[in-house]
Amino acid sequence: xxxxxxxxxxxxxxxxxxxxxxxxxxxxxxxxxxxxxxxxxxxxxxxxxxxxxxxxxxxxxxxxxxxxxxxxxxxxxxxxxxxxxxxxxxxxxxxxxxxxxxxxxxxxxxxxxxxxxxxxxxxxxxxxxxxxxxxxxxxxxxxxxxxxxxxxxxxxxxxxxxxxxxxxxxxxxxxxxxxxxxxxxxxxxxxxxxxxxxxxxxxxxxxxxxxxxxxxxxxxxxxxxxxxxxxxxxxxxxxxxxxxxxxxxxxxxxxxxxxxxxxxxxxxxxxxxxxxxxxxxxxxxxxxxxxxxxxxxxxxxxxxxxxxxxxxxxxxxxxxxxxxxxxxxxxxxxxxxxxxxxxxxxxxxxxxxxxxxxxxxxxxxxxxxxxxxxxxxxxxxxxxxxxxxxxxxxxxxxxxxxxxxxxxxxxxxxxxxxxxxxxxxxxxxxxxxxxxxxxxxxxxxxxxxxxxxxxxxxxxxxxxxxxxxxxxxxxxxxxxxxxxxxxxxxxxxxxxxxxxxxxxxxxxxxxxxxxxxxxxxxxxxxxxxxxxxxxxxxxxxxxxxxxxxxxxxxxxxxxxxxxxxxxxxxxxxxxxxxxxxxxxxxxxxxxxxxxxxxxxxxxxxxxxxxxxxxxxxxxxxxxxxxxxxxxxxxxxxxxxxxxxxxxxxxxxxxxxxxxxxxxxxxxxxxxxxxxxxxxxxxxxxxxxxxxxxxxxxxxxxxxxxxxxxxxxxxxxxxxxxxxxxxxxxxxxxxxxxxxxxxxxxxxxxxxxxxxxxxxxxxxxxxxxxxxxxxxxxxxxxxxxxxxxxxxxxxx
Numbered sequence: 011x012x013x014x015x016x017x018x019x020x021x022x023x024x025x026x027x028x029x030x031x032x033x034x035x036x037x038x039x040x041x042x043x044x045x046x047x048x049x050x051x052x053x054x055x056x057x058x059x060x061x062x063x064x065x066x067x068x069x070x071x072x073x074x075x076x077x078x079x080x081x082x083x084x085x086x087x088x089x090x091x092x093x094x095x096x097x098x099x100x101x102x103x104x105x106x107x108x109x110x111x112x113x114x115x116x117x118x119x120x121x122x123x124x125x126x127x128x129x130x131x132x133x134x135x136x137x138x139x140x141x142x143x144x145x146x147x148x149x150x151x152x153x154x155x156x157x158x159x160x161x162x163x164x165x166x167x168x169x170x171x172x173x174x175x176x177x178x179x180x181x182x183x184x185x186x187x188x189x190x191x192x193x194x195x196x197x198x199x200x201x202x203x204x205x206x207x208x209x210x211x212x213x214x215x216x217x218x219x220x221x222x223x224x225x226x227x228x229x230x231x232x233x234x235x236x237x238x239x240x241x242x243x244x245x246x247x248x249x250x251x252x253x254x255x256x257x258x259x260x261x262x263x264x265x266x267x268x269x270x271x272x273x274x275x276x277x278x279x280x281x282x283x284x285x286x287x288x289x290x291x292x293x294x295x296x297x298x299x300x301x302x303x304x305x306x307x308x309x310x311x312x313x314x315x316x317x318x319x320x321x322x323x324x325x326x327x328x329x330x331x332x333x334x335x336x337x338x339x340x341x342x343x344x345x346x347x348x349x350x351x352x353x354x355x356x357x358x359x360x361x362x363x364x365x366x367x368x369x370x371x372x373x374x375x376x377x378x379x380x381x382x383x384x385x386x387x388x389x390x391x392x393x394x395x396x397x398x399x400x401x402x403x404x405x406x407x408x409x410x411x412x413x414x415x416x417x418x419x420x421x422x423x424x425x426x427x428x429x430x431x432x433x434x435x436x437x438x439x440x441x442x443x444x445x446x447x448x449x450x451x452x453x454x455x456x457x458x459x460x461x462x463x464x465x466x467x468x469x470x471x472x473x474x475x476x477x478x479x480x481x482x483x484x485x486x487x488x489x490x491x492x493x494x495x496x497x498x499x500x501x502x503x504x505x506x507x508x509x510x511x512x513x514x515x516x517x518x519x520x521x522x523x524x525x526x527x528x529x530x531x532x533x534x535x536x537x538x539x540x541x542x543x544x545x546x547x548x549x550x551x552x553x554x555x556x557x558x559x560x561x562x563x564x565x566x567x568x569x570x571x572x573x574x575x576x577x578x579x580x581x582x583x584x585x586x587x588x589x590x591x592x593x594x595x596x597x598x599x600x601x602x603x604x605x606x607x608x609x610x611x612x613x614x615x616x617x618x619x620x621x622x623x624x625x626x627x628x629x630x631x632x633x634x635x636x637x638x639x640x641x642x643x644x645x646x647x648x649x650x651x652x653x654x655x656x657x658x659x660x661x662x663x664x665x666x667x668x669x670x671x672x673x674x675x676x677x678x679x680x681x682x683x684x685x686x687x688x689x690x691x692x693x694x695x696x697x698x699x700x701x702x703x704x705x706x707x708x709x710x711x712x713x714x715x716x717x718x719x720x721x722x723x724x725x726x727x728x729x730x731x732x733x734x735x736x737x738x739x740x741x742x743x744x745x746x747x748x749x750x751x752x753x754x755x756x757x758x759x760x761x762x763x764x765x766x767x768x769x770x771x772x773x774x775x776x777x778x779x780x781x782x783x784x785x786x787x788x789x790x791x792x793x794x795x796x797x798x799x800x801x802x803x804x805x
Contacts, residue, residue, distance in 0.1 A: 015069050015078045015149050018215065022718025025065055026153055026160055031214035033059040033162035042223045046384045049414075053202050056106065057116050062166055064118045066549065067150055068140040080530055087138050088127055090119050096146055098171035109196065114310040118183035119203040121211060123220045123374035128182065135181075138353060143172045156718045176298070186380075188412050198383075198413055207378020209352070212377075216348050222319050224287045224356035230311040231282060237310075244575035252283070257285055259284040259418070266411070266438060267418040268429065268760055270534040270766065271445035272641040273584055277420045278303055281388045282311070284418050285357070291384045292359045296323045298529070304331075304359045317341070322350040324360035330751045335746070344743070351455050353381050362389075362399060366406040372685050382415040390417045392428065393577040393648070397617070397664055400428060401671025407434045423580060423645055425652030427665065431672065446641045451587040454599045454639055456632040461572050461602040461608075463491035469568055469600065470551055474535065476566035477553040478582050480611035482517045483551050484791050489515045492551065503792055509534065509548070517555035519795035521705055523755040528564075534566025538589070565589055569599045572609040574616050576624040576651055580644045597637055603629065619661035627651050698759040699782055702789035704773050709756055716753045717774050721744065757782060758795060769801040 017028040040047045047054050067089035076083050094115045102111050157164045181757045186197035213220035239249045252435055255275050260283040271277055296302050304323045323331055329347055335342040347354055368375040407417050466477055508531040516528045520675050530554055540546050557582040569586035592598055608627045612621045657665040724738035769786035788796025
């Protein structure tokens with residue numbers, strides 16, 4: 011008899027120990043979600059069987075040799091195939107239907123989401139099984155003899171057959187389409203079975219809980235209100251309570267909702283009340299907004315208590331945030347990050363692309379979609395998404411509803427056609443009344459001309475002016491025009507830091523560390539109060555691209571902006587008089603619609619039909635009405651302008667693009683792509699990170715040192731053992747991540763089409779599949795990325 015039947019090597023763990031760990035996680039899940047488990051009792055019974063049998067194929071000699079030596083063995087079969095060969099179908103048919111058994115086999119067979127699993131011959135499978143079956147019998151005997159070590163395994167029935175009985179109709183995929191009404195019930199069954207197996211298996215392998223209980227959020231919200239009132243009493247103010255929006259969400263926790271509410275009504279707290287003491291995902295469109303809400307919940311509601319067991323941050327740079335947090339507290343960043351990626355924590359603040367790629371049904375999508383079955387999902391500010399993401403959102407919400415989850419859309423404006431599309435997809439929800447204050451914050455002058463520096467200077471009266479252009483190129487043009495007209499020379503730029511300058515520029519084409527400096531500066535400049543709580547008396551002009559539209563908590567005196575589309579315009583208005591009421595004569599917002607020409611970016615980053623529809627509607631509105639635009643009027647304009655009828659007639663190309671994302675079946679073929687590929691496709695990424703050559707030249711020593719460190723082998727347990735004898739240098743996982751993030755500070759993102767034919771000075775490898783190009787181009791701290799140089803053609 012073998013001494014060990016290994017399943018894992020880091021740390022070492024036998025098949026029996028790993029299986030017992032899965033059963034412990036099953037019990038944990040049952041204790042946290044007893045009602046859900048009761049609801050899916052038939053699936054749960056099969057799920058326990060998949061947990062028991064999923065790794066038995068690892069008992070074969072070739073796998074055991076590989077795990078001991080680290081070398082793949084000739085003729086080795088994937089262990090999942092041998093695991094299903096162990097099942098006793100004669101006993102299974104006594105308790106389960108044929109369709110349920112097929113789902114069981116498929117869930118085990120594909121639990122690692124590998125390709126090519128159906129290409130092996132039955133003769134090969136049978137031969138390997140017969141060699142292994144004696145080992146399985148010995149393993150079972152060991153389990154029975156060690157009932158104290160494997161108490162949960164000894165309580166369960168084992169469906170093992172020492173005689174080869176695998177049939178071809180069990181050695182196949184279990185194709186299902188949750189969006190097809192005829193297959194929906196079958197699809198839900200399989201997605202829950204395989205998805206929950208993945209959740210439990212990954213948790214047991216990582217030695218983390220599959221779930222943490224949410225028994226804190228409602229109490230935390232009540233404490234938050236008590237703290238707020240204590241502070242108000244100290245200031246001599248009356249007590250406050252939850253407002254009408256928040257009470258509405260609190261009383262509709264069991265409903266799917268669409269709620270339109272103006273900015274400043276406490277939508278974050280309202281959304282948290284709707285989640286209550288359930289598992290929840292709070293989805294926002296921008297990373298900066300996500301970071302702000304994460305910090306707010308962590309500090310104000312959780313009071314930094316057990317954060318790593320309660321709250322997760324999930325976006326493309328959340329690992330960097332966790333490493334920064336570790337420096338401030340004592341938690342273990344790696345465990346926290348694993349819990350976050352595995353969706354173990356009760357409350358996750360994230361971007362849409364981190365959760366919704368399951369609409370592509372990539373290999374392994376069941377992991378996330380099954381989690382949605384007992385979760386509540388909030389979508390914040392739906393008007394920020396383009397046509398592709400709107401289409402994915404509608405499909406994703408449909409899948410969440412079918413699997414059993416709940417959703418709520420919380421938004422400042424809501425295009426009417428999206429409501430119609432959702433109803434056409436069979437989505438059931440309650441449309442609330444609009445929540446709005448009857449107050450005026452914006453008085454608008456509509457100008458039928460191109461934005462220009464002369465007008466901006468005319469309105470700059472030693473106040474705080476925000477100028478928003480649609481493109482970086484236009485921002486830079488206006489910046490240079492103003493710099494010339496204001497007589498600001500290069501020497502003056504160098505002698506002042508950002509906070510002391512009258513003219514500044516902010517857009518997405520700065521390297522990461524320069525952009526961070528600017529973001530901090532504009533937040534401080536745009537605040538009504540200084541850090542010492544005295545009134546902010548700074549004066550100056552900030553020119554920005556659309557990256558300030560949402561999430562940045564700034565409040566300028568004057569806004570001068572190009573028109574993009576109606577939704578974006580109303581977002582931009584929120585950067586001026588954000589928390590103040592306009593009670594003066596005249597205007598505080600000026601909108602330039604391009605006149606007879608198009609504004610910058612139209613036809614490129616801005617969809618032309620939507621721009622023209624917005625331009626015509628708003629021109630007509632301001633020709634009839636006065637300059638005052640209330641929050642209720644903004645909501646009504648968006649709802650009416652973006653109605654289904656208008657979209658079909660006035661923006662047919664845009665509308666068709668949205669509906670194609672919903673209807674095109676080629677997007678949803680099972681096992682079409684990997685999780686990474688689906689996330690890439692979901693984000694519609696047509697860009698890549700580069701280091702501008704001037705940045706590299708100025709920071710060559712630091713960048714080259716980082717590059718050398720990234721080349722070092724990882725000093726995990728196995729590598730350390732191999733390298734110790736040779737005296738080779740190595741790098742820890744944490745240090746490698748830190749070095750990678752340090753390198754990213756010198757990068758910026760550019761559209762891929764701009765890099766065709768450009769001069770690449772060098773490439774820095776991040777890992778085996780990712781590299782960063784050093785590109786010949788213009789760049790400086792004050793204006794960001796300039797002209798990109800093309801490579802000279804060979805003669």
